[in-house]
Amino acid sequence: MKQTGRLTGVDRREQVLKIAAEEFAAHGLHGVSAEAIARKAGITHAYVFRLFGTKKQLFIEVVRRAFESMARDLAEAAGPAKGLEALAAMGRRYDAGLSDRTLLLLQLQAFAACGDAELRAAVRESFGALWRTVSGITGLDAVQVKTFMAYAMLLNTSAALELADLDADWAAQAVTRIHAGLFEHLTTEVNE
Numbered sequence: 001m002k003q004t005g006r007l008t009g010v011d012r013r014e015q016v017l018k019i020a021a022e023e024f025a026a027h028g029l030h031g032v033s034a035e036a037i038a039r040k041a042g043i044t045h046a047y048v049f050r051l052f053g054t055k056k057q058l059f060i061e062v063v064r065r066a067f068e069s070m071a072r073d074l075a076e077a078a079g080p081a082k083g084l085e086a087l088a089a090m091g092r093r094y095d096a097g098l099s100d101r102t103l104l105l106l107q108l109q110a111f112a113a114c115g116d117a118e119l120r121a122a123v124r125e126s127f128g129a130l131w132r133t134v135s136g137i138t139g140l141d142a143v144q145v146k147t148f149m150a151y152a153m154l155l156n157t158s159a160a161l162e163l164a165d166l167d168a169d170w171a172a173q174a175v176t177r178i179h180a181g182l183f184e185h186l187t188t189e190v191n192e
Contacts, residue, residue: 013051016041021062025105029059029113059113060122066106067126071133073097078137086138087148094152098159108160 007015019040023032034055038045052058077093078086098104114120135145163171
């Protein structure tokens with residue numbers, strides 16, 4: 001019989017991942033200790049290490065989950081659509097997802113941590129999976145996918161900087177949303 005107030009191992013692991021995601025998003029890999037994450041979870045830091053091995057492995061798992069979540073959301077948004085229609089649906093979902101500061105800041109923190117070879121490999125793998133999701137579902141030209149991904153990274157930066165809150169022309173231009181028509185003329189053939 002499950003005791004009231006005690007979390008199962010699976011539930012505790014999920015709790016630690018959620019807390020770690022929030023902490024890593026706000027402070028980066030080196031800006032938060034495993035002890036701080038453990039304290040917020042109400043456990044010992046030794047238990048965090050038992051669950052994840054190292055703080056770096058915890059960071060990698062959190063980053064992978066963030067990218068997987070985004071890829072899943074984009075695929076779900078596209079549904080059965082293909083081409084620019086799918087890309088537009090993905091763009092709408094991406095725009096809506098920018099309000100999830102934890103997810104978007106985790107991406108930025110992941111890129112910032114790429115000075116470490118092991119982290120770089122994990123982030124490459126995660127970013128590659130996200131790229132393959134967009135490319136595979138839309139079936140679009142590589143230049144169109146590249147432009148969409150570049151645009152999305154600019155939107156991440158704009159959201160992190162909270163540019164929508166600024167009353168400046170350049171800020172308003174930077175937060176322009178993704179529309180399929182932006183990508184119609186972008187093909188490898190015309191961009192060689």
